[in-house]
Amino acid sequence: MSDLRNNLSTKGKRLFIARHGETIFNLAGRIQGNAAHTPLTQRGFAQANEMGRALARYLESLGARDEGKDAGYGLQLVASDTGRALQTLSVVCEHINLDWHQAAADVRLREIDMGEWEGSYYHSLEGQLQVDRERSLFLSQAPGGESYVDIVQRLGMWIEDQSFEHDMLLISHGMTTRVLRGMLTGREPLELIGAPIADSLPQGSLVQITDGVETIVHLGAGESEKA
DSSP: OOOGGGOOOOTTOOEEEEEOOOBHHHHHTBOOTTTSOOOBOHHHHHHHHHHHHHHHHHHHHHTOOOSOGGGOOOOEEEEESSHHHHHHHHHHHHHHTOOGGGOEEEGGGOOOOOGGGTTOBGGGGTTTSOEETTTTEEOSOOTTOOOHHHHHHHHHHHHHTOOOOSOEEEEEOHHHHHHHHHHHTTOOOBTTTTBOOOOOOOTTOEEEEETTEEEEEEOOOSOOOOO
């Protein structure tokens, strides 16, 4: 994989990136990982609705929809293949008049694999799971799970596969979107984890990245990221 920091071009296209809405595991304080199907809570649906409304307003302000209400906004739809990401995308799509069935679900956009810790309550891992609370980062790699460097590798392959012919809406996960944002904006790897990572944003936030520059489209009111 090439050093993506040498070429941050998206050919002028906008990449709208967000994490899924709050889930039943988020609410219960459990580690989700990727295997469990964890539906959105009422607050999670509200967050998805807020992001959808904000994105519709933003696109309208850009004049991005000029062929009438029924034409939609022409965004390429991409998501992690997990239920919570696809569920969030379906809600956002209603606000921008796009067909959720056209979305491409990609396993490379999944959350950090938490291995043997998946499904555990955070409080049950006291003394095992080390967390940098200031940065909202895991410092311990789960047994059988991924490191942040592993996330960089799979996201790097995803980025290299993109032609950037259209603006894109991408729904993924807390840690994964932060690494993706860090890569797409050319951040230096954080020594603690050996990978570039963007600042934590509240759940329900939506950003735009174009040619290495990030803009916050909507700042949510949820909690910071947990896997």
